[in-house]
Amino acid sequence: MASFGKKKKENKPERTQTTSSQNETSYFGKDLTIKGSVSGNGNVIILGKLDGKFNLRGRVKIAQPAKIKGEVRADVISVNGVVQGSLIAKERLHLDQTARIEGQMATPRLSISEGASFDGEVKMSDSSPKPSMAPAEGSAAIAQNKTAPAKE
Amino acid sequence: MQKDKSADSTSLLSKNVRIEGEIQGPENLHVEGHIKGAVVLAGDIFIGNTGIVEADIEAKNIIIQGEVTGNVKAHRQLEIHPTGKLIGDCSAASIDIKEGAVFEGRSNMIKSSPATGPASPLKDSRTSQNPKQSPS
Numbered sequence: 238m239a240s241f242g243k244k245k246k247e248n249k250p251e252r253t254q255t256t257s258s259q260n261e262t263s264y265f266g267k268d269l270t271i272k273g274s275v276s277g278n279g280n281v282i283i284l285g286k287l288d289g290k291f292n293l294r295g296r297v298k299i300a301q302p303a304k305i306k307g308e309v310r311a312d313v314i315s316v317n318g319v320v321q322g323s324l325i326a327k328e329r330l331h332l333d334q335t336a337r338i339e340g341q342m343a344t345p346r347l348s349i350s351e352g353a354s355f356d357g358e359v360k361m362s363d364s365s366p367k368p369s370m371a372p373a374e375g376s377a378a379i380a381q382n383k384t385a386p387a388k389e
Numbered sequence: 390m391q392k393d394k395s396a397d398s399t400s401l402l403s404k405n406v407r408i409e410g411e412i413q414g415p416e417n418l419h420v421e422g423h424i425k426g427a428v429v430l431a432g433d434i435f436i437g438n439t440g441i442v443e444a445d446i447e448a449k450n451i452i453i454q455g456e457v458t459g460n461v462k463a464h465r466q467l468e469i470h471p472t473g474k475l476i477g478d479c480s481a482a483s484i485d486i487k488e489g490a491v492f493e494g495r496s497n498m499i500k501s502s503p504a505t506g507p508a509s510p511l512k513d514s515r516t517s518q519n520p521k522q523s524p525s
Binding site: 262263265266267268269271272273275276277278281285293 | 401404413426
């Protein structure tokens with residue numbers, strides 16, 4: 238067998254794994270604890286603990302082992318974990334079966350799966366500046382009367 | 390011989406995302422975003438090209454391709470790549486600074502004492518800066 242080229246053991250220190258920053262989803266593993274605020278543009282999946290604030294333009298997924306204490310603001314929020322505090326979604330908010338929420342929620346579109354637990358209050362004013370989309374389609378949103386007149 | 394028990398999970402902070410506060414845990418962390426505060430990990434931290442960290446860092450291995458301002462402590466190795474920049478003091482068991490890298494600060498070698506075992510995430514050396522924020 239002709240060995241085509243010796244295995245050149247050139248140790249290349251530059252592991253160019255920085256290209257993986259293409260997808261802008263941050264991931265916080267289940268053993269990571271963050272105290273403070275997380276802000277910026279991009280999507281976030283969190284499995285760990287957050288004591289503080291999320292303020293993001295993008296989607297936030299609070300996965301099952303995650304525990305959040307504080308405030309979460311994002312365009313789209315979906316929850317499988319535990320949240321104590323407030324959830325403010327500009328576009329929509331979904332509580333999955335394993336979600337456990339204590340606190341306030343504010344969103345124009347809300348869905349809650351069977352099995353989720355939610356102690357607190359919801360506000361569904363359409364404060365989000367969204368001209369194209371009808372505010373609450375019957376499918377997902379618990380349609381409340383559009384009480385507030387459209388304000389800019 | 391140190392046990393090569395690397396943390397199995399790597400968290401990623403992507404570009405355009407910023408954390409202000411403390412981060413800790415037995416994880417690896419890949420930073421392409423911005424951190425301000427403090428980082429204490431039992432795993433490795435990799436600061437990518439776009440990563441900016443203004444924080445004291447403590448981790449097993451610290452690999453810097455971006456920018457770090459703060460004191461760093463690597464229980465095993467500190468690596469600064471040609472694009473990397475470290476402004477602050479470092480202490481590490483082993484250092485590897487590539488040509489082109491920027492390092493301004495003091496360096497202090499940790500004498501290898503593997504008996505101390507794997508890095509515990511909380512060392513008492515950082516009691517001095519505890520902001521003590523009480524959630525009210």
